[in-house]
Amino acid sequence: MPSVVKTVPMTVRFIHTADWQIGMKASGVGPAGLQVREARLNTIDRILGVAKERGINLLLITGDVFEDNAVDRFLVRKVGDKLSRFPGRVYIIPGNHDPLVPGSVWEHAVWEEASNVSVIREPEPIELDDCILFPCPLKEKCSNRNPTSWIGAGEFEKIAIGLAHGNVEGLPDAAPDFPIPRDAPGRTGLDFLAVGHWHSFATYPGADGAVRLAYSGTHETTKFGERDSGNVLVVEIYERGAAPKLESVPVGRLQWKTEETNLDREGALDSVLTGLNEIPSPESTLLRLRLNGLLYASDRAKLASVEEVISTRFLYGIVDGQSLVPAPEDDSWIESLPVGPVRQTAEKLRAQAVDSSNEEEKAIATQALIMLFELNGRMDEF
Ligand SMILES: [Mn+2]
Known part of the structure; x- marks a missing residue:
């Protein structure tokens, strides 16, 4: 056959x-x-x-x-x-x-x-x-x-x-x-x-x-x-x-994660902390947390907790909060300024940033407040 x-x-x-x-x-x-x-x-x-x-x-x-x-x-x-x-x-x-x-x-x-x-x-x-x-x-x-x-x-x-x-x-x-x-x-x-x-x-x-x-x-x-x-x-x-x-x-073992959160209200960092708890396998995760938006004085301690959790629990962690700005309505940091022209200026700027009916004036005042806030922070370092 x-x-x-x-x-x-x-x-x-x-x-x-x-x-x-x-x-x-x-x-x-x-x-x-x-x-x-x-x-x-x-x-x-x-x-x-x-x-x-x-x-x-x-x-x-x-x-x-x-x-x-x-x-x-x-x-x-x-x-x-x-x-x-x-x-x-x-x-x-x-x-x-x-x-x-x-x-x-x-x-x-x-x-x-x-x-x-x-x-x-x-x-x-x-x-x-x-x-x-x-x-x-x-x-x-x-x-x-x-x-x-x-x-x-x-x-x-x-x-x-x-x-x-x-x-x-x-x-x-x-x-x-x-x-x-x-x-x-x-x-x-x-x-x-x-x-x-x-x-x-x-x-x-x-x-x-x-x-x-x-x-x-x-x-x-x-x-x-x-x-x-x-x-x-x-x-x-x-x-x-x-x-x-x-x-x-x-096949990769390590996770490189970038999280970005916009803080838009007082207490917003609470949900950031909760979110950190939900990330699986932190010991094999490198985390970059970017925070934008407004930082309220009452949240500053929480920001420290977030930084602490990220640096200790994860294989590597970094919080990038460079673009965070102090909330203009939040005047508690202004109260900590020395009594005198700097504090007076800050108070005037805050009033303008919150109350002004002119949007451009409002934006300039907010920007000036942010710069003042940053300068003040820098002075604290010395
Ligand atoms: Mn190549």
Whole structure:
């Protein structure tokens, strides 16, 4: 009986990650910087855990594994050792933070020892059993060159996956940061182009709606205000030409939270304190609390409590109350001024700020009161 030749789709599944920035100083968060640095390293284990849970044996790392090429050699060893314990293949491209230059981290012996790990040194196709990789290793810190321009994957039958590091066109950055066209997958014939450099998870759908270009984002958030970071990307491609299936999986251990509250009434800080109690896992949370609006004299003690809770309960906490202004109706601080022309001026300004029917006059008086309040505070410091 003649055998029936049937094309079996070759599904490829892999984890895409980037921008680990191991060795990042995190000096802006005081002693918490130590835990920030440790988390960046230890979250590698969480990534490998995701791979294990899902039976994934391919890990693609698209640049900036290290903060720079001068990081502590012990850190390079630690990363290499962790990756060598992965029971699958690992492909790494150097990024603009850790470019492939003489004396780079990629000359460390651990990369030779870790037989399952390939640091890619040339932009050449790498044929695997079920797919072909098109890697774009960086050899300099910046360039106007599109790192994917050499790729021509169209003629290949296997699923084609690109690895690149740079700035996807249209991102708000004028620096010569290895520009990658939004339609790079279409131009190059890739099924998926895994990119690194930006720390937030981001996808770029093509004309057919399929996403073939994505930033995985960094595995651990690097700073306040970073949107949707602390993930890896699990990618599944059913067959050549099929739309990739993407899943962004959270792996980051530390939460960087920015809370902004507008104080608009006396006692508003009570709800800020209550809100702090509701934040989960404060020991692994870095919190930046921004307070705007009016500060009433009766709330100043509460502000001290808020600062105390934030500094002691959280891994790191900072209260930014620079734009808080004393409530104009609140005259208790005026009463504390020395009797004489300064206090008289303050009282006149307060009367104008509260009672004046002229809006412009009111605004100027309020502004002058605020300046007086600040000057007074500054005088208290001496
Ligand atoms: Mn980069």
